[in-house]
Amino acid sequence: MARNTESNLYTILFTTGMVVIVGALLAFLASSLKGKITENKRIEKQQNILYAMGVNENDETSVKFVSKDKVASEFSTYITKQLIITGTDVVEDDMAYLIDLKKETAAAKNENYQRRLPLFMGMKDNIQYYIIPVRGKGLWDAIWGYVAVDNQLVVQGVFFDHAGETPGLGSNIKERFFMDDFKGEHFLDGDLFKGISVSKGNSDPKNLDKTDFEVDAIAGSTITGDGLAAMLRKDLKMYLPYLKTLKQ
C-alpha cells in the first residue's frame, strides 16, 4: 500500500468520511423506517390496552395479543370511550391512547403545566372497564403498563412491559404468572389508598387473599418489583379523584 495511513491529514479525512457515511446511513434508515416503526408502536399500544381488559388470545401459559390485522377493529369494538383528564376537566378524545406518558411526566415538572391523564373506557361482556396507563422506572430503564379496573375499582387485569430489565429476572414482569396475580387485587382499603406492593414476604404465594394489597414478587428482581409497585402507587393515585367519582 502506497498510501500513508498514519499521516494526520489521512486520519482527519478518514474520520470525516466515516462520520459522514455512518451518519447518512443511520439518518436515512431512521427516517425511512420511521413510518413503519410508529405504526408498529401504535398497534402495540392498542394490543396492550386490549390485553389489560382481557381481550387477547392467551392460551394456558403464554401471553398472546389480538393479532395485528384484527387489532384496529377489536379496538374500536371494545374501547368505547377515550378520555383526557386535565385537573377536573374531562374531555373525550379518540387519540388519547397516543399521549406519550414520558413527555407528560417530563412536562409536569414545570409547575405551571397541568398534566393530561389519558383514561380508556372499555366494555366487554357487559362489564365496564376503566384502563389506566402507568409508567415508571425499573432497575435499568423504563417500565410501563396498563391497569384495567371495574367500577368498584377492583383490578381486573394488567399488562406490564419494560425497556431493558434483566432477562430472566426483572423481565418476568411481562409474564403470565406475574401479571395474572394482579387479577382481583384491591388497591383501596375503604376510602384509603393503599396501592399494590410487590412483596417478598411470601405469606400468600398462591395469591388467594385479594385484599392484602400485595402480590408475590419475582425472585431475584427486587428493584424491578419495587419500581413496579412505586409506579402503580404514583400513577394510580393521580387518577384517584376521578376514579372515586365512579365508585359513588
Next chain:
Amino acid sequence: MEHLELFFKAIFIDNMVFATFLGMCSYLAVSKKVSTAVGLGVAVIFVMAITVPLNWLLDTYILKDGALAWLGPEYAVYDLSFLSFIMFIATIATMVQLVEIIVEKFSPSLYNSLGIFLPLIAVNCAILGGSLFMQSREIQTVGLALNYGISSGIGWFLAILAIAAIREKIRYSNVPAPLRGLGITFIITGLMAIGFMSFGGMLTGGEEEVAKETETVQIEAVKEAIDIANNEKEIHE
C-alpha cells in the same frame, strides 16, 4: 444532601462491579498486581469524570426528544435518541484518545504510569454503562452527572483494588491447581458481590419512612380533590 446520597449510592449500593457487573473484563484481566490495578482504577475515575458530564450535555441538548428546542421552536420535533449509543461511544473513545495525547505531551511521567491503560479503558463497559445509567436514571443537572461519574469511578476503583490485594495474598495459599488464577478470582468476586448486597438496605429504609409521610399528606389532598370533583358534578347535574 442530594449529592451525598448519589455519591454513596454509586460507590456502595450500585457499585459498578458488584451490583451491575460492568467492567468485568478488565477487572479480571488487570487485577494481578495492586500497583497496576491502582493505575487502571485512577484512569477509570478520570475518564468517567470527563465522559459522564459530557454525555449528559450531549443527551440534554442534542439527543433527547425535543432537546434541540434551544435552536428554535421548529427544531423541537426532532428526536435523535436512536443515536445515543453511537454518540456516547464516540465521545468515550475520542476522550480516551485525547486524554492520551494530552497527557503524553504535558506530563510524560504521568503518561508512563497511566498511558498503557488508556486504550484498555475505551473497551471497558463500565464507562459506557455509566453514561447509559446517567441517561436512564434521568440525572437532573450537570453537577450531579459529574458527581455520578466520579463516584461510579471510585466504586470501580475500590473493587479492583480490593480484588488485586486479595489476589496478591492468595498467591501464598494452597488453592487447588486448576482453580488458580482466573477460577478462584471468579469465585472470590462472587463472594464479594454477595457481601456488597448487604449495602442494598442502606438507603432504602429511609426512603420508606419519607414515603409514608407524603402518603398521608397526599390522601388529604385526594380527599379535597374528590370533594371538589363531587361539587362540580352536582353543579353539572
Next chain:
Amino acid sequence: MGLLSKKDLKLITDPLADNNPITIQVLGICSALAITAELKASIVMSVAVLFVMGLGNLTISLMRNIIPSKIRIIAQLIVVATLVIIVDLVLKAFAYELSKTLSVFVGLIITNCIIMGRFEAFALANGPLRSFIDGIGNALGYALILIIVGFFRELLGSGSLLGFKVLGDSIEKTGVYAYGYENNGFMLLAPMALITVGIIIWVQRSRNEALIEDN
C-alpha cells in the same frame, strides 16, 4: 469439509475449548453474568452475538488496510454500534415482535468486549474469510459457556428449563417438590453466575492441565 482447510477449521474448534473466549481469554464476562438466569435469554444472546461477531469481523477485516491505527478503537466501536443499530431499526420496522425480545440485548452487545477483543486481536491482521470464521468460532465458544451457565442457573434457580417446569410445580408441590426439594433462589442472582463460571473453569482446567496458571 472441503471448503475449509485444517487451519481454518481450528479457528472454529479452538475457541470451543482450549481458547474459549470466556474461560481463557476473559472476554465478554459482563453479558455472561447478566443474562444467564434463564436458558432462553442465553440462547437469544448467543444468536445475536454470533450474527454481530461474524459480520463485524468481516467488515473490520475488509477495512483493515484503510483504518489509521491512531483511531482504530473509535473506528471499531463505530462499526459495531452501527451494525447493531441498523439491525435494531430494521427489526423494529419489519419484525416488531422479534425486536421486542432483542431490544434488551442491544446495549449488552455493543458493550460486549468479546467483539472488540476479536476485532483487535484477529480481524485487524487477517483476511476476510478467516476473520469471518474466527468470529463465528469465538461466538460459538461464548455461546457454549452461556448455555451451560444458563442451563444450571435456570434448572437450580427456578426448577424449569426454557420456561417448562421440568421439576414439577413448586407451589402446588408436585414432582420433586413433593419430596421436600426447594428451588435455590440464590442461583438467580448474579454472584452465583460468577461462581458457576468459576466452577466451569475449574472443571475445564482439571481436564486439561496445560491451561493451569502459575499462581
